[in-house]
Amino acid sequence: MFICFPASVASDPSQNLTGIWETFQNCTFVDLTHTFEPGIPHWKGAPDETVETLYSYKPGNGTLGSGFYMQDYSHVGQWGTHVDPPAHFIEGLRTLDQISPREMILPLVVIDIHQKVMENPDYVVSMDDIRTWEKEYGPIPQGSFVALRTDWSKKWPDQDAMQNLDAEGIAHYPGWSQDVLTYLYENCNITASGHETTDTDPGLVVSSDKYPLETYILSQNKYQVELLTNLDQVPESGALVVVTFPKPRDGSGFPARVFAICPE
Template sequence: MIQIHTTCRRRIAAVASLHLLVLPVLSGCGQESVSPVSEVAAADATENKTGESDLAQVYAVLQSKKFVDLTHAFEPGIPHWPGFPDETVKTIYWYDKRPGTLGEGFFAQLYCHVGQWGTHADPPAHFVKGGRTLDQIEVKEMILPLVLFDVHQAVKQNPDYTITLDDVRQWEAKHGPVPKGAFAVMRTDWSKRWPDQSAMHNKDKAGVAHYPGWSLEVLKYLYEDRGITASGHETTDTDPGVATTEDEYSLENYILSQNHYQIELLTNLDQVPEAGALAVVTFPKPKGGSGFPARVFAILP
């Protein structure tokens, strides 16, 4: 019988635990199947004699990975939907000692902005009366396999480009079926125009906006056939600019009417792989919230 050093067994067990917890989520994302060695190590992890929990081991493994922030910092004047007012920020307390008090001063600000501000989450209720609000989105819907469709070269040639089913089929030919429960994002590199609002909207002399968007055939395939949990993009809207110029938001309405949420104004998608990463999509929990700035990041494989 082959003897394995105790320290080595613990390391193998930690990796195996990560496989068992994460691999089912990443199935279809080009991941390798669990090896017999991993299965043996998993059993060893279950009987962890050090008393360390499997989640603690997974945490240690995750901390060794690269994290990529997919979120813009928000402030007054950033690109936003033209119908929304700008953000205002007021400092209401500073570090100076407050007169008549014994305590030291502190820094506190008052923010005023719409829910759809900066990188933000749109829950179903944003478009659908009676739909789920932000506080009704389960936390299990916030840790997801990340699927990235890279169409930035096509967008470079045509700013009005909308993703096609062929783009998705090409992804699946390389990585396998889009995994159920995924967070599907479209890389266009449009975020490189941030924070220039004029460049983001990209209007011509007639006032028509020209920026890329999703397509109904792709969204229906991803949500109905593949069962993804959410989707996201770098532009201010789900629909392409030529449609939103006409006040047409049928694609965003489709996603939200399916009882799913979306994330708008993502960034740094050029720093994550097409498959194999995890997405952590978080946002505050306002009661009955119609939207709010989000913090989204990727954990690379």
């Protein structure tokens, strides 16, 4: 059955979204997600992923020939590019299944500090960096997703390079800062944030097994995404980000598929 809409309805995006879909066909889609597998960089307290083939097209190597392909995956929720819901750190706040789909398609803001990180791997984003962005593009949009571009993802999948330990075992990698996060979440009311490193906090802090900045974000009842990639391929302003992930009941974290939709 075909339903014909009046021209006035068809041209109204609040009643017909086909035009938006057609617009997207002329956009550039950028995958911001690492492919995950056993052995990828991960938090030191997490076990490695295991993958077992249960059924294969033909029998062999201990598998049952079934005419289809099925694997069993075992990994922690915080694996690869992943989403951290508030409940990951804060008891009683939202779990993955309580995050609304409305929070998964957002304006994308990219704060680029990669040149400063090249000069100093311990660099943390500053309010001067935020002011520079706002001078160029205007106020950080309310409800947006703010991603911190450091180009640290270019070290993937080398765990040693990602951690960048010195002779004393202290990690040296960039991160967020409290004043910037406070501004973004409390003044700009952003929906979520993300970064390319394994942690929200810089390596110098994480080396002491402390996570104050991650605790802060999640205490705002907002989510974050860790281990993003390809932020060098998206504009600092004007794109959309789509953050998708499964919906496990009471989920404390899960691998995410994140991509940007960018103007042509």
